[in-house]
Amino acid sequence: MAPTTHTVLGGAVFLFSALAGAKDSGAPNFYHHSPPAYPAPIGTGNGLPEWSEAYSKAQAIVAQMTLAEKVNLTSGTGWESEQCVGNTGSVPRLGIRGLCLQDSPLGVRAGLYSSAFPAGVTIASTWDDGLAYRRGYAMGAEHRGKGVDVQLGPVSGPLGLFPEGGRNWEGAGSDPYLSGIGLAAAVRGIQDAGVIACAKHYIANEQEHWRQRGENPDVPIEEALSSNVDDRAMHEVFAWPFADAVRAGVGSIMCSYNQINNSYGCQNSELLNGILKNELGFQGFVLSDWQAQHAGVATALAGLDMAMPGDQVFLSHNAYWGSNLTVAVLNGSVPIWRLDDMATRIMASFYKVGRDKTQVPVNLDAWTTDVYGYQHWFAKENYGIINGNVDVRGAHGALIREIAAKGTVILKNNGSLPLGRPRQIAVFGSDATDNPKGPNGCEDRGCADGTVAMGWGSGTANFPYLISPLTALQNKAYQDNTVIQWVVDDYAIDSMHNVAKQADTCLVFVKSQAGEGYLTVDGNRGDRNNLTLWSNGEQVIKTVAGNCSNTIVTVHAPGPVLMEEWIDHPNITAVLFAGLPGQESGNSIVDVLYGFIEPGRLPFTIAKSASDYGVKLMYEPDNLYAPQQNLTNALMIDYRHFDKNNIEPRFEFGFGLSYSNWTYKSITVRKTSAGPYTPFVGRTPAAKNTNVTESPSSLLFPPGFHKVAAYIYPFLSSTSQAGLSGDGEHGPADAYDPSGTPTRPAGGAPGGNPQLYDVLWQVNVTVANTGKRNGEEVVQLYVSQGEQDDPVRVLRGFRRVSVDAGQWTSVIFDITRRDVARWDVVSQNWVVSSAKKKVYVGRSSRDLPLVADLD
Numbered sequence: 097m098a099p100t101t102h103t104v105l106g107g108a109v110f111l112f113s114a115l116a117g118a119k120d121s122g123a124p125n126f127y128h129h130s131p132p133a134y135p136a137p138i139g140t141g142n143g144l145p146e147w148s149e150a151y152s153k154a155q156a157i158v159a160q161m162t163l164a165e166k167v168n169l170t171s172g173t174g175w176e177s178e179q180c181v182g183n184t185g186s187v188p189r190l191g192i193r194g195l196c197l198q199d200s201p202l203g204v205r206a207g208l209y210s211s212a213f214p215a216g217v218t219i220a221s222t223w224d225d226g227l228a229y230r231r232g233y234a235m236g237a238e239h240r241g242k243g244v245d246v247q248l249g250p251v252s253g254p255l256g257l258f259p260e261g262g263r264n265w266e267g268a269g270s271d272p273y274l275s276g277i278g279l280a281a282a283v284r285g286i287q288d289a290g291v292i293a294c295a296k297h298y299i300a301n302e303q304e305h306w307r308q309r310g311e312n313p314d315v316p317i318e319e320a321l322s323s324n325v326d327d328r329a330m331h332e333v334f335a336w337p338f339a340d341a342v343r344a345g346v347g348s349i350m351c352s353y354n355q356i357n358n359s360y361g362c363q364n365s366e367l368l369n370g371i372l373k374n375e376l377g378f379q380g381f382v383l384s385d386w387q388a389q390h391a392g393v394a395t396a397l398a399g400l401d402m403a404m405p406g407d408q409v410f411l412s413h414n415a416y417w418g419s420n421l422t423v424a425v426l427n428g429s430v431p432i433w434r435l436d437d438m439a440t441r442i443m444a445s446f447y448k449v450g451r452d453k454t455q456v457p458v459n460l461d462a463w464t465t466d467v468y469g470y471q472h473w474f475a476k477e478n479y480g481i482i483n484g485n486v487d488v489r490g491a492h493g494a495l496i497r498e499i500a501a502k503g504t505v506i507l508k509n510n511g512s513l514p515l516g517r518p519r520q521i522a523v524f525g526s527d528a529t530d531n532p533k534g535p536n537g538c539e540d541r542g543c544a545d546g547t548v549a550m551g552w553g554s555g556t557a558n559f560p561y562l563i564s565p566l567t568a569l570q571n572k573a574y575q576d577n578t579v580i581q582w583v584v585d586d587y588a589i590d591s592m593h594n595v596a597k598q599a600d601t602c603l604v605f606v607k608s609q610a611g612e613g614y615l616t617v618d619g620n621r622g623d624r625n626n627l628t629l630w631s632n633g634e635q636v637i638k639t640v641a642g643n644c645s646n647t648i649v650t651v652h653a654p655g656p657v658l659m660e661e662w663i664d665h666p667n668i669t670a671v672l673f674a675g676l677p678g679q680e681s682g683n684s685i686v687d688v689l690y691g692f693i694e695p696g697r698l699p700f701t702i703a704k705s706a707s708d709y710g711v712k713l714m715y716e717p718d719n720l721y722a723p724q725q726n727l728t729n730a731l732m733i734d735y736r737h738f739d740k741n742n743i744e745p746r747f748e749f750g751f752g753l754s755y756s757n758w759t760y761k762s763i764t765v766r767k768t769s770a771g772p773y774t775p776f777v778g779r780t781p782a783a784k785n786t787n788v789t790e791s792p793s794s795l796l797f798p799p800g801f802h803k804v805a806a807y808i809y810p811f812l813s814s815t816s817q818a819g820l821s822g823d824g825e826h827g828p829a830d831a832y833d834p835s836g837t838p839t840r841p842a843g844g845a846p847g848g849n850p851q852l853y854d855v856l857w858q859v860n861v862t863v864a865n866t867g868k869r870n871g872e873e874v875v876q877l878y879v880s881q882g883e884q885d886d887p888v889r890v891l892r893g894f895r896r897v898s899v900d901a902g903q904w905t906s907v908i909f910d911i912t913r914r915d916v917a918r919w920d921v922v923s924q925n926w927v928v929s930s931a932k933k934k935v936y937v938g939r940s941s942r943d944l945p946l947v948a949d950l951d
């Protein structure tokens with residue numbers, strides 16, 4: 097499929113944004129281009145039991161819709177036009193209300209009487225897909241109760257190639273396999289609760305700096321950063337988790353702000369039409385990140401299905417779609433079957449998750465916590481109750497506490513944990529305590545005051561309460577008759593000496609923070625400026641450890657922090673990485689410190705120095721037209737880089753201590769009788785409807801229609817708006833081919849060629865709990881694929897098991913063809929190389945006592 101020559105016309109951004117008004121004159125001729133892939137594959141759900149009924153219903157209802165009604169489903173009504181963070185037009189004639197799209201991946205953003213769940217990094221640290229499902233289900237239920245149709249999560253982009261990446265914490269760990277399992281579990285959970293999930297951000301959205309033009313007004317770039325990714329890393333790293341989400345039936349996918357190979361994420365035909373809809377067989381709809389759409393016709397032809405929030409830029413009051421899409425269909429620049437497909441994909445996802453049965457009226461508001469206000473926030477129209485304040489929390493607090501505890505990683509323990517009944521505890525650090533401004537006192541959590549329990553940005557939720565570590569520790573101390581003192585001013589060094597000296601157990605809480613690029617906190621524009629601690633953390637630790645021989649350090653952070661300055665201090669007897677735990681923070685850390693819960697494992701590597709990661713986030717643009725970020729090391733993401741280059745990390749990926757002891761006893765490998773792999777042969781569905789029957793005059797605003805101010809409508813203002821001059825934006829000829837296109841050889845079903853998921857081997861390992869406590873172990877399986885240019889080992893299985901003291905269990909892993917295959921850029925397919933392959937099983941990426949050949 098990839099043409100061997102890279103012509104300028106091959107890069108969608110050059111062909112289309114230019115015509116859509118974006119500047120290209122004088123643009124440097126960048127090396128990286130994205131090849132074209134047209135036409136957009138049509139979703140039909142054919143032969144897919146999960147989708148076929150939903151598609152029958154969707155096709156039936158879309159067949160009854162007028163052109164304007166279809167456009168309405170695809171087009172956001174504009175920023176702050178309605179109560180949710182994103183809203184589509186409605187189809188009142190058929191009883192379909194506008195869809196409500198709401199952040200976030202960890203709860204209902206802006207919600208009241210809703211929960212603040214542990215962030216992605218913490219659920220990933222549990223290595224428990226059952227818990228990930230339950231978290232997804234609980235979040236989906238909360239969104240459902242607020243009237244939300246699409247929950248804007250889960251996240252697998254950023255994946256975490258850069259440890260400093262501002263939004264890594266929203267995702268499910270820095271390994272594609274781990275992230276894919278997490279994504280799929282969340283998708284199933286959210287959708288089983290009756291809400292459409294949205295896997296995001298597609299794709300290679302690895303840093304905040306330069307992801308959008310205009311975000312840093314001091315440094316004006318003309319186009320967003322281009323993440324330049326080679327085909328192999330795209331498949332084996334970035335697209336991998338999305339394939340799992342598609343296979344799990346995800347209803348929507350959000351395309352990202354950044355460019356990929358100099359073509360915007362929301363108009364890159366190779367990524368949307370080619371990889372997502374053709375190769376991965378995605379049946380749901382693609383929606384744009386908020387103002388990530390930069391053209392009308394080009395995005396439609398490239399495979400975008402829904403424009404969010406609808407206006408070209410927030411409050412620009414005009415749109416690439418809305419009436420412009422109506423016009424584009426009338427003038428033939430967008431084929432009617434493409435619009436039919438957009439509307440059908442949206443409705444199919446709607447029916448698939450049962451929105452027709454579970455929808456309740458929207459009873460939240462994204463713009464205010466006031467009960468009364470304007471439904472049309474910007475237009476100040478329709479005053480009434482906008483926050484119904486329905487309490488949707490159920491019993492989710494207990495689940496949140498369990499996840500946060502099981503996702504806390506014990507990195508060091510010289511026998512000081514679990515705590516018994518200390519005589520005197522001293523607690524140190526502002527991270528132990530409440531934010532004086534309140535749990536929701538900083539806009540979108542954009543600060544690091546008090547304890548850090550989530551990152552900042554759109555991926556947040558309001559805390560219904562936030563139990564700080566100090567609060568929970570005081571409650572525990574009270575029960576145990578323990579004396580407890582504290583110093584929570586990070587600069588009150590002298591006070592610390594005295595308090596530290598008296599205590600037999602010193603608990604130090606330190607932090608680091610990160611978030612989304614539209615907010616800058618302490619000079620950090622989303623991405624972290626460094627991997628060290630915030631708020632004087634290192635000095636607090638050293639001060640306490642200098643005067644307390646039993647110092648236990650807990651880190652709340654969005655990702656790895658450097659620990660070399662203090663980790664080996666002999667008085668530091670234990671260290672915990674507690675991620676971003678959500679509203680039950682204090683209770684969950686008490687559960688781990690006192691040993692009531694078994695801890696988790698690291699979903700990323702903690703290095704000894706930042707340069708050990710071998711990657712560089714681009715803080716300063718290399719040029720002001722479109723910064724070029726070459727993600728050349730992406731295949732060797734995280735631990736793969738350390739393994740390949742023999743770099744000793746401080747704590748390797750998958751590492752974490754248990755309260756019990758585990759012995760890996762035996763491994764047996766059984767080869768199955770799976771058949772050979774055959775490239776998929778087929779075609780994407782042909783279009784049924786190719787004729788536009790409606791006239792411009794039938795698409796005018798209906799007589800007497802009340803227009804809400806600044807609202808995006810599908811209607812024409814006059815028949816001349818149709819401007820059928822034909823001299824405007826038109827795509828390449830094959831974008832208009834109604835007969836479809838050959839299915840890619842690696843395609844054929846959601847998630848790709850079904851034979852990729854054939855089980856080739858079954859691995860049976862036995863693991864014994866040889867400690868004195870009942871416990872939980874995360875059994876991890878890695879595969880080495882054997883070629884020179886392959887990673888040394890890649891994670892390909894894990895299971896969190898619970899085993900009583902003195903008992904053993906066997907864990908069976910299925911190894912699929914996909915698990916041992918590599919992406920072959922020549923055949924554009926997965927191949928299993930002839931190199932000798934091995935399977936390794938153990939307790940982390942570097943502690944793998946069991947090894948066997950895969951023959």
Ligand SMILES: *[C@@H]1O[C@H](CO)[C@@H](O)[C@H](O)[C@H]1NC(C)=O
Pocket residue numbers: 098127128129130131324325326327328330356357366367
């Ligand atoms: C991006 O460009 C690289 C070559 O530089 C190519 O291998 C890859 O397939 C391209 N990917 C996309 C999605 O355009």
Ligand SMILES: *[C@@H]1O[C@H](CO)[C@@H](O)[C@H](O)[C@H]1NC(C)=O
Pocket residue numbers: 164165168173184185186187188189194809810
């Ligand atoms: C499109 O949606 C808007 C907002 O919900 C609504 O006012 C309008 O009537 C809809 N248009 C059609 C054709 O249904």
Ligand SMILES: *[C@@H]1O[C@H](CO)[C@@H](O)[C@H](O)[C@H]1NC(C)=O
Pocket residue numbers: 116117413414415416418419420
């Ligand atoms: C249609 O698109 C053009 C080009 O981007 C824009 O200038 C115009 O304002 C849009 N029209 C509407 C009604 O949004």
Ligand SMILES: *[C@@H]1O[C@H](CO)[C@@H](O)[C@H](O)[C@H]1NC(C)=O
Pocket residue numbers: 507508509510
């Ligand atoms: C403390 O534990 C670490 C491993 O967690 C170990 O490397 C170190 O030797 C221990 N130190 C002491 C003093 O026991």
Ligand SMILES: *[C@@H]1O[C@H](CO)[C@@H](O)[C@H](O)[C@H]1NC(C)=O
Pocket residue numbers: 617618619620625626627628629630631632
């Ligand atoms: C790292 O960044 C944090 C937050 O901005 C800051 O408090 C700290 O001083 C920085 N560390 C170093 C070594 O510059």
Ligand SMILES: *[C@@H]1O[C@H](CO)[C@@H](O)[C@H](O)[C@H]1NC(C)=O
Pocket residue numbers: 593594638639640641642643
């Ligand atoms: C320990 O406390 C004393 C005061 O009692 C202080 O002078 C000293 O600097 C402290 N040690 C460290 C390492 O902070």
Ligand SMILES: *[C@@H]1O[C@H](CO)[C@@H](O)[C@H](O)[C@H]1NC(C)=O
Pocket residue numbers: 641642643644645666667
């Ligand atoms: C460890 O703590 C004790 C006080 O309990 C102190 O005397 C000693 O100097 C500390 N050790 C170090 C290396 O700071």
Ligand SMILES: *[C@@H]1O[C@H](CO)[C@@H](O)[C@H](O)[C@H]1NC(C)=O
Pocket residue numbers: 127718724725726
């Ligand atoms: C990115 O890769 C291209 C092609 O190899 C190269 O010309 C360019 O200099 C690289 N850019 C950076 C910032 O390294």
Ligand SMILES: *[C@@H]1O[C@H](CO)[C@@H](O)[C@H](O)[C@H]1NC(C)=O
Pocket residue numbers: 509511753754755756757867
């Ligand atoms: C058992 O586990 C405990 C707690 O992690 C550890 O201190 C101890 O050294 C382990 N014992 C053995 C034999 O591994």
Ligand SMILES: *[C@@H]1O[C@H](CO)[C@@H](O)[C@H](O)[C@H]1NC(C)=O
Pocket residue numbers: 784785786787
């Ligand atoms: C579309 O229009 C053409 C030309 O008017 C006609 O031949 C064809 O039958 C129509 N197709 C459909 C599906 O209505």
Ligand SMILES: *[C@@H]1O[C@H](CO)[C@@H](O)[C@H](O)[C@H]1NC(C)=O
Pocket residue numbers: 392393420421423424425427428429819820821822823824825826
């Ligand atoms: C058709 O209409 C769209 C939307 O206004 C416009 O962008 C495009 O340039 C038009 N196409 C032609 C061929 O004039």
Ligand SMILES: *[C@@H]1O[C@H](CO)[C@@H](O)[C@H](O)[C@H]1NC(C)=O
Pocket residue numbers: 762860861862906908
């Ligand atoms: C796995 O191995 C254990 C220990 O040898 C054995 O008891 C168990 O039956 C095996 N399970 C399967 C499914 O083969």
